[in-house]
Amino acid sequence: MTIFVLCLITIPLIFIWIKFRDKQTVAIQGSCTICDEVFSEAELKEADEKFFCLKDYEIYKNAEWEMVKEIQVTADDNAEATLLQDMKDDLKKQNIPSYIESKYEVEGVTIVTYSKLFKIKKPLN
Numbered sequence: 001m002t003i004f005v006l007c008l009i010t011i012p013l014i015f016i017w018i019k020f021r022d023k024q025t026v027a028i029q030g031s032c033t034i035c036d037e038v039f040s041e042a043e044l045k046e047a048d049e050k051f052f053c054l055k056d057y058e059i060y061k062n063a064e065w066e067m068v069k070e071i072q073v074t075a076d077d078n079a080e081a082t083l084l085q086d087m088k089d090d091l092k093k094q095n096i097p098s099y100i101e102s103k104y105e106v107e108g109v110t111i112v113t114y115s116k117l118f119k120i121k122k123p124l125n
């Protein structure tokens with residue numbers, strides 16, 4: 001009798017767990033353009049083809065931005081892309097919001113990526 005009751009409780013729980021697990025894997029996630037943290041779709045907002053967490057969306061919309069560096073990379077030569085990300089990480093350590101904007105262009109047989117690093121002009125109060 002006890003085993004029967006236990007099965008009655010366990011089986012629906014397994015189904016709930018499977019459903020929940022599947023839901024979690026299909027949930028769309030993305031990272032914030034400014035803080036690089038991963039958020040679920042509901043926690044991200046889009047502006048100018050970029051995604052932001054709710055806090056950084058407000059910063060993005062209300063702040064003035066200045067370009068710090070512009071680079072051009074290809075698949076064969078992408079050392080500068082790492083450099084740009086390092087610069088962004090440094091700004092993050094100093095609590096200075098920044099973001100990278102990229103555009104892709106096909107030139108002959110190569111894809112060229114143009115990336116620009118922007119940082120906040122003055123901190124928001």
Ligand SMILES: [Zn+2]
Nearest residue numbers: 032035053056
């Ligand atoms: Zn963010």
